[in-house]
Amino acid sequence: AQSVTQLGSHVSVSEGALVLLRCNYSSSVPPYLFWYVQYPNQGLQLLLKYTTGATLVKGINGFEAEFKKSETSFHLTKPSAHMSDAAEYFCAVSPPSGGYNKLIFGAGTRLAVHP
């Protein structure tokens, strides 16, 4: 069965610092991979996704993630944190082919950005 692990339930960075949120998946076949962001009192918004092709994926708001099959990882990064990046971030996976695309989520990482 597929599962997702997000290391660190809380991450705190200074404004302007690198953001690194970690995600590892467990699957016999590389799944499709997603990062969602949730701002307070809002729904989940897709930041970026990896399906096939280039393993470095760029998303909205300056975020990017790299799929590393050998490490079964899909870590999210942003070179310079902004105060508006404070939110909860969820990594999710979905079966790569056929079937219906239910998402399997990690536990989430709450990002705090301080001045």
Add this chain to the structure above:
Amino acid sequence: EPEVTQTPSHQVTQMGQEVILRCVPISNHLYFYWYRQILGQKVEFLVSFYNNEISEKSEIFDDQFSVERPDGSNFTLKIRSTKLEDSAMYFCASSVSQLSSYEQYFGPGTRLTVT
């Protein structure tokens, strides 16, 4: 930009009562989903729905739960006899396709509190 809407934003009910959570998916989407997030836990898949039928359901989605698309716009989740452990945030999502590579768009959620 089209969005998924959910009502109410917060529902308080007594144990044993029936509740109906409502969602209006994006108008040209064909696939609909419910997820829930118990406080402090992962977002969990409940059910997917297409062509007026359940496509897939999780172990959580037992006989107490049902879904319906009563008209061309609404998608509802009914819990027949609520339990304390049903207290959670419930998210509706929709997508244009069932393929795993297609994005699911999430609503802002309904917080259900069972007392």
